[in-house]
Amino acid sequence: MMRVLLAAALLITPAAFASAQDTAPGPITATIEIDAPVSEAWELWTTEEGLSFFAPASRIELEPGGIYEVYFLPDAPAGQRGSEGTHVLGFQTERMLTITWGLPPYMPEVRPYLTAITILFEDLGEDRTRVTLTHSGWGWDGEWDAARAYFVTNWPAVLDLMKTAAEGE
Numbered sequence: 001m002m003r004v005l006l007a008a009a010l011l012i013t014p015a016a017f018a019s020a021q022d023t024a025p026g027p028i029t030a031t032i033e034i035d036a037p038v039s040e041a042w043e044l045w046t047t048e049e050g051l052s053f054f055a056p057a058s059r060i061e062l063e064p065g066g067i068y069e070v071y072f073l074p075d076a077p078a079g080q081r082g083s084e085g086t087h088v089l090g091f092q093t094e095r096m097l098t099i100t101w102g103l104p105p106y107m108p109e110v111r112p113y114l115t116a117i118t119i120l121f122e123d124l125g126e127d128r129t130r131v132t133l134t135h136s137g138w139g140w141d142g143e144w145d146a147a148r149a150y151f152v153t154n155w156p157a158v159l160d161l162m163k164t165a166a167e168g169e
Contacts, residue, residue, distance in 0.1 A: 028155055034128070038123045041131055055070045066087060069081075081105075098119075103147045
């Protein structure tokens, strides 16, 4: 009897997963090429000084499990400053950084949940770098849709800010 139940579950499971995958909100990906070496692009995302292109304050401990908080409103009360309670998941120096990411404080339905961002750094030679940011981990409906729409627009703008900072424009 147990084998029959297990076999039935195995037959149902792939279809259930396929259905969920067909409707799952996909990751957001934004890419930019900059006229700067990989080492400079890397420092913009992995140091508090570098991240100032993006936000007025941050706290970064570049180690697995280390803090990676970005404060857009550093003087606001705790929990309202920006991407707080977020961490480094992993990295490969000058190649890849993966962090958790907090959603906007004004979205209380989704604020408690963390998403994930992976930033890839590709050396194109001649002091050029391709930076690809992928933001994943989206839920369905309500504020999830609004949060995802917000980042679809904002990640390309952030990469433009990074390009300006890297190229000194």
